Amino acid sequence: MVSCQTSQPVFSKRGETYKSAREIAAEKRQARKSGTYAKRTRKSRGGTLASKDRSSRTRVKNPRELDQDIATLIKTARSYTGTPYRWGGTTRVGMDCSGLLCTSFQSIDVTLPRTSEEQSRFGQEVKVRNLREGDLVFFGANRFSREITHVGMITDVISDDEIRFIHASTSLGVIENNFFAEHYQKIFIKAVRPPL
Numbered sequence: 001m002v003s004c005q006t007s008q009p010v011f012s013k014r015g016e017t018y019k020s021a022r023e024i025a026a027e028k029r030q031a032r033k034s035g036t037y038a039k040r041t042r043k044s045r046g047g048t049l050a051s052k053d054r055s056s057r058t059r060v061k062n063p064r065e066l067d068q069d070i071a072t073l074i075k076t077a078r079s080y081t082g083t084p085y086r087w088g089g090t091t092r093v094g095m096d097c098s099g100l101l102c103t104s105f106q107s108i109d110v111t112l113p114r115t116s117e118e119q120s121r122f123g124q125e126v127k128v129r130n131l132r133e134g135d136l137v138f139f140g141a142n143r144f145s146r147e148i149t150h151v152g153m154i155t156d157v158i159s160d161d162e163i164r165f166i167h168a169s170t171s172l173g174v175i176e177n178n179f180f181a182e183h184y185q186k187i188f189i190k191a192v193r194p195p196l
Helices: 021-034 036-045 068-078 097-106 182-187
Strands: 011-013 016-018 136-140 148-159 162-169 173-178 188-193
Touching (some): 068 148, 136 182
Antiparallel strands (some): 011 016, 136 148
8 A cells, every 4th residue: 555655856946946735835834823824814804815826727716715724735736737647646756546635635734545445434425516625526437336446626616517626637647627527427426525
């Protein structure tokens, strides 16, 4: 069984140092503890609009609308967008579907089970009409299978017919798709809300 790794590479571009999602999350936790994050949050609620995250290809909700842990979780998962698929992978070199979630949940100090089948038992089952950001969605190999082989996480509830989820696709790597796309509806098995 592969376990989630704890170290990430540091990238440098145009003189700026880029940090791993885990390091960014640790800095945010530290800022929350010291009170600097709370001051910044209060300021943004006082009328100054929070800036939109332009690094993502999909719309990012205003941080006021999401619980801070859920927002951190989604931001961490999205930071892996484009990472190629690798079975058992948990790094930017390669990532599998359950590894993406295991690694993302570490950013909020939650230890998620390693496999998609185990993750499907981590939390309370949720009906599709009640899906919200941070919920996990589970799929089978085909429409006839009830064995869980794939997992993703809801990132954006837009409308009754568009809910975005992030996952590690075997062909496209880490990507966001519409949960209501015909292919995913055929293989959908269940949704779970993890205890945070």
